[in-house]
Amino acid sequence: MDNLIVKAENLVKIYQSGKVRVKALDGVNLIAHRGEILGIIGPSGSGKTTLLNIIGGLDKPTKGTVFIDNTEITKLSEEELVKFRLRNIGFVFQFFNLIPSLSVVENVELPLALLGVSRIERRELASTTLRELGLIHRANFKPSELSGGEQQRVAIARAIITNPKIVLMDEPTGNLDSENAKNLMKFIEKVQEKYGVTFIIATHDPIVVRQCERAYILRDGRFIEELNGQAAVNKYSKL
Amino acid sequence: MVDVLWLLNTALKDLFSRKTRSILTIASIAIGIALLFSLISLVNGVESRSATMIRQLTSADIIIRNTTRVDTSTGIPSPEGTRGFIRPITLSLINESILQNIESIESIYYATSLLTTQAYVDETPIILQGVIPGEYELVAGSLNIINGRSLSCLNCPEVVVGKSLMERLNLSVGGTLTITVNNTQVYLNVVGVYESGVQFFEMMNVYVPLYFLQNITGRVGLVSEILIKLKNPGDAQSVASYIQSIYPDLRATLQTAQIQQASQLISTLTTFFLTIGLIAIIAGGFGVANTMLINVFERMREIGILRAIGASSRTILLMFLTEALVLGLFGGVTGICTGFILAYILPNYFPIQTASRILPGSRAFGGSPQITQISITPVITWDTIMLALIIGVIVSLLAGLYPAWRASRIKPIEVLRHG
Numbered sequence: 001m002d003n004l005i006v007k008a009e010n011l012v013k014i015y016q017s018g019k020v021r022v023k024a025l026d027g028v029n030l031i032a033h034r035g036e037i038l039g040i041i042g043p044s045g046s047g048k049t050t051l052l053n054i055i056g057g058l059d060k061p062t063k064g065t066v067f068i069d070n071t072e073i074t075k076l077s078e079e080e081l082v083k084f085r086l087r088n089i090g091f092v093f094q095f096f097n098l099i100p101s102l103s104v105v106e107n108v109e110l111p112l113a114l115l116g117v118s119r120i121e122r123r124e125l126a127s128t129t130l131r132e133l134g135l136i137h138r139a140n141f142k143p144s145e146l147s148g149g150e151q152q153r154v155a156i157a158r159a160i161i162t163n164p165k166i167v168l169m170d171e172p173t174g175n176l177d178s179e180n181a182k183n184l185m186k187f188i189e190k191v192q193e194k195y196g197v198t199f200i201i202a203t204h205d206p207i208v209v210r211q212c213e214r215a216y217i218l219r220d221g222r223f224i225e226e227l228n229g230q231a232a233v234n235k236y237s238k239l
Numbered sequence: 240m241v242d243v244l245w246l247l248n249t250a251l252k253d254l255f256s257r258k259t260r261s262i263l264t265i266a267s268i269a270i271g272i273a274l275l276f277s278l279i280s281l282v283n284g285v286e287s288r289s290a291t292m293i294r295q296l297t298s299a300d301i302i303i304r305n306t307t308r309v310d311t312s313t314g315i316p317s318p319e320g321t322r323g324f325i326r327p328i329t330l331s332l333i334n335e336s337i338l339q340n341i342e343s344i345e346s347i348y349y350a351t352s353l354l355t356t357q358a359y360v361d362e363t364p365i366i367l368q369g370v371i372p373g374e375y376e377l378v379a380g381s382l383n384i385i386n387g388r389s390l391s392c393l394n395c396p397e398v399v400v401g402k403s404l405m406e407r408l409n410l411s412v413g414g415t416l417t418i419t420v421n422n423t424q425v426y427l428n429v430v431g432v433y434e435s436g437v438q439f440f441e442m443m444n445v446y447v448p449l450y451f452l453q454n455i456t457g458r459v460g461l462v463s464e465i466l467i468k469l470k471n472p473g474d475a476q477s478v479a480s481y482i483q484s485i486y487p488d489l490r491a492t493l494q495t496a497q498i499q500q501a502s503q504l505i506s507t508l509t510t511f512f513l514t515i516g517l518i519a520i521i522a523g524g525f526g527v528a529n530t531m532l533i534n535v536f537e538r539m540r541e542i543g544i545l546r547a548i549g550a551s552s553r554t555i556l557l558m559f560l561t562e563a564l565v566l567g568l569f570g571g572v573t574g575i576c577t578g579f580i581l582a583y584i585l586p587n588y589f590p591i592q593t594a595s596r597i598l599p600g601s602r603a604f605g606g607s608p609q610i611t612q613i614s615i616t617p618v619i620t621w622d623t624i625m626l627a628l629i630i631g632v633i634v635s636l637l638a639g640l641y642p643a644w645r646a647s648r649i650k651p652i653e654v655l656r657h658g
C-alpha cells in the first residue's frame with residue numbers, strides 16, 4: 001500500500017430506526033493517496049458524513065472493510081479504535097471543534113495530553129505548530145474570541161499535531177463566508193505542502209472542491225464518478 | 240494516559256467558565272459540611288468539658304442523696320433583684336447520723352458527708368461546699384491547691400476558692416471573701432486557691448468547713464450528700480442496693496452510672512447532630528449531581544469532540560470525576576471555614592443549658608439538677624477537619640458518579656451529527 005493510505009471496499013451502511021430503514025451507503029469503494037487532498041461531494045443526504053465517519057473509525061459499516069495504512073480498522077474493537085484515532089486520524093468538523101473553556105494553545109495540545117506527552121513537550125510542540133501556521137498571536141485566546149475562520153485553522157492545527165495519517169474534514173467551510181472559505185483552503189494547501197498531510201474533505205462548497213486533486217461524487221449513498229476538482233466544480237456547481 | 244495536572248487544570252477551567260453555577264454548587268456542599276463541622280466541634284467541646292468534670296469529681300464510688308422533694312422555701316431563695324441563674328435547691332437533706340451506720344458496712348473504705356448551699360458573691364451565685372477536711376480528700380480526691388493550703392479546721396471561717404473566681408474578684412491568699420447566705424453577710428478568710436481546669440467549675444465552687452456551714456445556715460446535723468469510697472469499686476452495685484433497702488428515702492447513685500449517663504447523652508447528641516449534618520450534606524450531594532448532569536448535557540458536543548479525537552471513555556469519566564472532586568474539595572474547605580466561625584457563633588444564639596443535664600445531679604452543681612447558662616467552647620481537632628473534608632469529597636464523588644458515567648457513554652457520532 002506504499003502510496004495508498006486509505007482503502008475502503010464495498011462499504012454498506014444501513015440505518016434502522018424502528019420500521020424505517022435507510023441505506024446511507026450502498027457499496028462504496030474509496031482510495032486515498034498519501035499527501036493528497038481528496039474531496040467527497042454530493043447533495044445533502046448523499047452519505048458524505050456517513051462515509052467519513054466510517055473511514056475515521058467513528059462508526060462501523062454494516063458491510064465492507066476499511067484499511068488505513070495496512071490496519072484493517074473495521075476489525076478493531078471500540079477501545080482499539082479510540083487509540084487508533086488518537087494517533088492516526090485528525091478530525092475537523094463543521095463547527096464547534098474547540099473546547100470553549102480552554103485556550104487556543106490548550107486546545108491544540110489536547111491530543112498530546114491524551115497521549116500522555118509531558119507538559120513542557122506538548123506546550124513546545126503546540127506553540128511551534130501555531131507559530132508555523134501563523135496562529136501564535138492567538139495562542140492564549142479563548143475560542144469564543146476567535147473568528148469562525150480562525151477557529152477552523154486552530155482545529156486544523158490540533159488535527160495535525162500528532163502527525164496523523166489522515167485528516168478528515170466534514171464541511172469545514174460550512175459556517176464561513178466565501179472570503180474566509182478561500183483563505184481556509186489556502187491554509188489547508190499550505191499545511192498539506194508543509195507537513196504532507198492527507199486530507200479527506202466532505203463538502204458541497206465549490207471553493208473547496210476546486211482545490212481537491214480528486215473528488216468522489218456520491219448520490220443516494222452510491223458512488224457516481226471520480227473527477228478532478230475543477231471538473232467536478234464545472235459539472236456539479238449547482239449541488 | 241492523561242496526567243493528573245491536566246485533569247485538574249481542565250476541571251478548574253471548566254468550573255471557572257461556569258462561575259455562578261459552580262459557586263452555588265460549592266455552597267450547597269459547604270452548608271452541609273459547615274453544619275456537620277460546627278456541630279461535631281461543639282459536641283467535642285461538651286464532651287471534653289464534661290469528661291474533665293467527671294474526672295475531677297467522681298473518685299467517690301457512691302453518692303447518697305435524699306430524693307424526697309421539699310418545697311422551695313427549704314432551699315434558699317434568690318435575694319431580691321438578683322437574676323436567678325440557679326434554681327434553689329429542692330432536695331431534702333440527710334441526717335448526719337446516718338453516716339455512722341453506713342460507715343459500719345463492711346465493704347466501705349471511707350465515707351464522708353457534704354453540705355452544699357447556694358450563696359452570693361456580690362450578685363453572682365456561687366455554691367458553698369461544706370466539707371470535712373481530711374475526710375473529703377480521702378473519698379473525693381484532693382483539690383489541686385496551687386496557692387496557700389487546704390482547709391484546716393471543722394468550724395472556722397476558712398475558705399478555699401477557685402483560681403478563676405480569685406482572679407475575677409482580684410483576691411489573694413490571706414484576703415477576705417465576703418459572701419451573702421440567707422441575706423446575711425459572712426466574712427471568710429481565703430486560705431487557699433485551687434485550680435480545676437474548668438473555668439465554670441472554678442467560678443462556682445467554694446470550699447468551707449462543714450460544721451461552719453451548718454452553723455451559719457442553721458442546719459446543724461444535716462448534710463446534702465454522703466460520699467462513699469469502696470474497698471473494691473466492683474461492689475458498688477450491691478452496696479448501693481443494700482443502702483437503699485435500709486433507707487428507702489435515700490437514693491444511692493453510682494458514679495459509673497452517672498458517667499455512663501453522661502456519655503450516653505453525649506453519644507445521642509453526637510448521633511443526632513451527625514444525622515442533621517449528614518442530611519444537609521446529602522442534600523448538597525444532590526446539588527452536585529444536578530449541576531454535573533446539567534454540565535454533561537451542555538457539554539455533549541464537547542465530549543463528542545474529545546471522544547472523536549481519541550479520548551477514551553475512561554478519560555471522560557476521570558474528567559468529570561475530577562470536577563466532582565474539585566467541587567468537593569472547595570465545598571469542604573469553604574464548609575470547614577464557615578463551620579469554624581459557626582462553631583463559635585452558634586453557642587451565643589443558643590445559650591446552652593446542658594451542663595447540668597449532661598451531669599444530672601453532679602456535685603459540681605451543688606448536688607441537685609440546676610439550670611445554668613454556660614457557654615460551650617467548641618473543640619476543633621484535625622480529626623474533625625479531615626473528617627469534614629473527606630466526607631465532602633466522598634459525597635461529591637458519589638454524586639458525580641452517575642453524571643460522569645453518563646458522560647463517558649456519549650457516542651461522538653450521535654452528538655456531532657446535527658448542529
Ligand SMILES: Nc1ncnc2c1ncn2[C@@H]1O[C@H](COP(=O)(O)OP(=O)(O)OP(=O)(O)O)[C@@H](O)[C@H]1O
Nearest residue numbers: 015016017022024043044045046047048049050051
Ligand atoms: N443515525 C442515523 N439514523 C438514521 N438515519 C441516518 C442516520 N445518520 C444518517 N442517516 C441518514 O443517512 C443518509 C446519509 O446521511 P449523511 O449524514 O451521511 O448525509 P450527508 O451527505 O452528510 O448530508 P449533509 O450534506 O446534509 O451533511 C441520510 O438520509 C440520513 O438521513
Ligand SMILES: [Mg+2]
Nearest residue numbers: 048049050170
Ligand atoms: Mg453531512
